Amino acid sequence: MSFFDAIKRLATGQPVFSAESENESKPEAADQDTPKPAASEPSQQQSGTPRDEQGEKILPVVTVKRVECRLDGDRMQCWGVLQNQSLYKMELDKITLLGSRLELDNYLQPNEEREYLLYSGDRPTDENNHDCDLVYINESGDYFNAEHYVHFTLQSDGTYIINRLEFSPPVRDI
Secondary structure (H helix, E strand, C coil), rough: CCHHHHHHHHHHHCCCCCCHHHHHEEECHHHCCCCCCCCCCCCCCCHCCCCCCCCCCCCCEEEEEEEEEEEEEEEEEEEEEEECCCHHHHHHEEEEEEEEEEEEEEEECCCCCCEEEEEEEEECCCCCCCEEEEEEECCCEEEEEEEEEEEEECCCCCCCCEEEECCCCCCCEE
């Protein structure tokens, strides 16, 4: 409302400010009741990635729960149970174990676990390679790496088999 409109209302005996005139002069009044996030404030809608109360990205955890190796001469196949410990569906991308990479290309729902082939190849003759990298993707397309430490068992023929894979936190955002 302009100054002259207020004088005109006063001269005619009408109230200077009414509920209608307040809403007419402020069309955005209804929007002012709802708080708007600041432009720098992170949210799931802006990036598509789940975030905690402080705006930090939530790093989902997928781990190798169990591993079992089957021997066939000098060769070994290792099967493992992968578990999605996050609250979101994850796409399993690949696993690198004993220098060999296998594409997993499958999905795990929240808290789901499933068995996968993790390694197929020669039995190692030493225990120098303790690294295992499990790479997976959230629904927003962010990649994560859950590193695991490889524990071996020495066999009577001097070769080694994988005894277990131990998750080594934290998960890396890659």
